[in-house]
Every structure is written in C-alpha cells, then in structure tokens.
Amino acid sequence: MAYHVAPLQRLVEQFERLPGIGSKTAQRLAYFVLNMSEERAKEFSDAILQAHKTIRRCEICCNFSDKEKCPICRDEARDKSVICVVETPRDAIAIEGTGEYKGTYHVLHGVISPLSGIGPDQLCIKELLSRLNNGEVSEVIMATNPTVEGEATAMYLSRLLKPLGIRITRLAYGIPVGGDLEYADDVTLARALEGRSEL
C-alpha cells in the first residue's frame, strides 16, 4: 500500500472498516469515489451524516425510524394485534419482502448471548412488554434466527409472555423452497419431517 497519498489512504481505511470489505475492494471503492463528480461525492458524504443524525428508534417497535413512530407503526392498515419479534431491522425488511405479513414488528436489536455479555436488559424487551399491557395484542410471532442464541432468546421471551395469556408462535422450520433434499442438513430435514403437513 506504499505511495497512497494521505487523503486517499484515509478513505481506503474507512472502507476497510466496513464489514466484508477487504483491502483490494476498499481500494477499488476509494478510487471509484475519487472519480465521482464533486456533487456525487458530497451526496454520498451527506447521506452518511444525515442517516446518522435523523434516524432514531421507533418509540413503539424500536425499529429504525425518522419520526417518533416508524412507518409501519403509523400505518393504519397494519394489524396491530400481531407482533413479529425479530433480532434486527434487516430481519424485519426480509419479512416485509414476502409481502405476506400485515402485522407489526418488534425489533430486539440483538439476542441474548451470555458469551458476549448480552443479557435481556440490553435488548428492547421492556418496550415489547409495555406493548402487551393494553390487551390489544393477540399473537406474538417469534422470528429470531434459527441459531442457538436466537432459539434461546425465543424460549426466554415465550416463557416471559406465556403468563400474559397471549398466543406465542414461531416460524416454521423445514427445507428451503428451491433447495435440494440431498444438501439439506440432518437437523433441518428432521424438523421438516416433524412439521410435515397433509397434502
């Protein structure tokens, strides 16, 4: 990396900090930015600052929002009686992508992970509990990731919520659509068998 001039080197280092960006890609991106028009570079730079300044957490579901309430919580057409609990805002976007879900979300912003020192207090769990007090909610869907931590968090929450008399459900496990049985792992196949349905 010798002979990168200083401002360019700084830009390369900034890109290297991003996840999944190695030093070659960081270089490529930095040069690309350098070849942008002045105006475009300003747009890029502003987008970073603006996103940081204006985005906060929705006071209801803890998802990212530019106002006090996020677009989904503000939306009158969404079914407020169903809450889908996800780990991150990106998980909510993935579920939105299906176009099948009309309820609301609750973003935990993480999972319980004793190894990383993350307990229930660091997650948006009390915000979830406060949404369940008014009796409007009839179902909570656990959509944490199918990992050990995700499972543990779902179990923890379901034990916490069961006494409130709310229906707690979980996303189905099974073989992915378009997948190949041959390459499915044993645990997934076992779950798919377990959860088989009538044709």
Place this chain on the structure above:
Amino acid sequence: MAYHVAPLQRLVEQFERLPGIGSKTAQRLAYFVLNMSEERAKEFSDAILQAHKTIRRCEICCNFSDKEKCPICRDEARDKSVICVVETPRDAIAIEGTGEYKGTYHVLHGVISPLSGIGPDQLCIKELLSRLNNGEVSEVIMATNPTVEGEATAMYLSRLLKPLGIRITRLAYGIPVGGDLEYADDVTLARALEGRSEL
C-alpha cells in the same frame, strides 16, 4: 425494499452506486454505518469529502497526488530515466507492490477505446510526450493491461515514441506464478512458449 425510512434509503442507494455492491450488501453496509458512533460516521463522511477536495493529478506523471508532484516523482531515489506507463493509479500501486521497480510511472487514466469514444486526446499522452523532450528518459515500459484496448494503446504509444529513439519495452506475457498449466488459456500458453528463456 419497502419501509426503509427515507434517510436510510438514501444511504443504501449511495452504497448501491459503488461498483460490485449489490442491494443486499448495500443494505448491510448502510446498517453498519448507522450502528457506528457519531464520531466514526463523521470521520467516514469527511474522508470522502477530503479525498475529493485535496487530491489532484501529479503535474509530471498524472498519478493522484496531494501536492503538485506525487511522492514518487518527488523521490530523489527513484530512477527518472525509466517510465512505466500504466492505465490507472491502481496499476501503479500493483507494480509498487512488487518492490522491484525503482523507476517512475506515467498514468494514462484510461485506454484508447473507439467504442466508448475515448481517443488519444482524452488520455494523459501529451504529458508523457513532454517528459521525453529533455533527453533524460532512456526507457519507457508499456504496462497497459493485456486486453485488446490495452494492447492497442501500447502499440499506438510505441509508434509515437519510437522516432524519439527511446527504448520501448513491454511486460512479459506468460503463465502466472503458482498457476496451473492445465487451466492456462491457449493464447497465454502460446505466448509463454514464444517467450521461453534458457534455464
């Protein structure tokens, strides 16, 4: 992509404009930036603007520089009698990476490409010619890419420079070190045979 709040959406779009960054990666990067500290985000944003503001072309070799002359052209220890002609600043960095080259560079900032409407006038060719007038330069190494355009540009330049009585050379073609003969393409193998050397 529904329900991305506007400032976040703008940031995702900025990342999507970068080369080799798809919509999923752009999303991941945007969320990463959002989770940065305010200070880090400011650093990132500033690095983009600063790189754009302070970087210009070296008045000698046309490489990126933060001063009138780039670090290589300023360096007394570099051999000013050899010029290595490359397409882009990144190519110069690749050659620097070998640690074997002690001469200077000349960055064309592109290749002759009639299909994209790029002729010799759009490249830094007159800057190269003006370096050859003082009789200091004894060799010009063509290190354009081994593509049709790169070859054509090297040919064009060598015809232009030959009358000046300067030695014009070209990087060797051959099989890449650590490569596998079995997977080398025919043209490369033919060139490797052609350029074989005594053991």
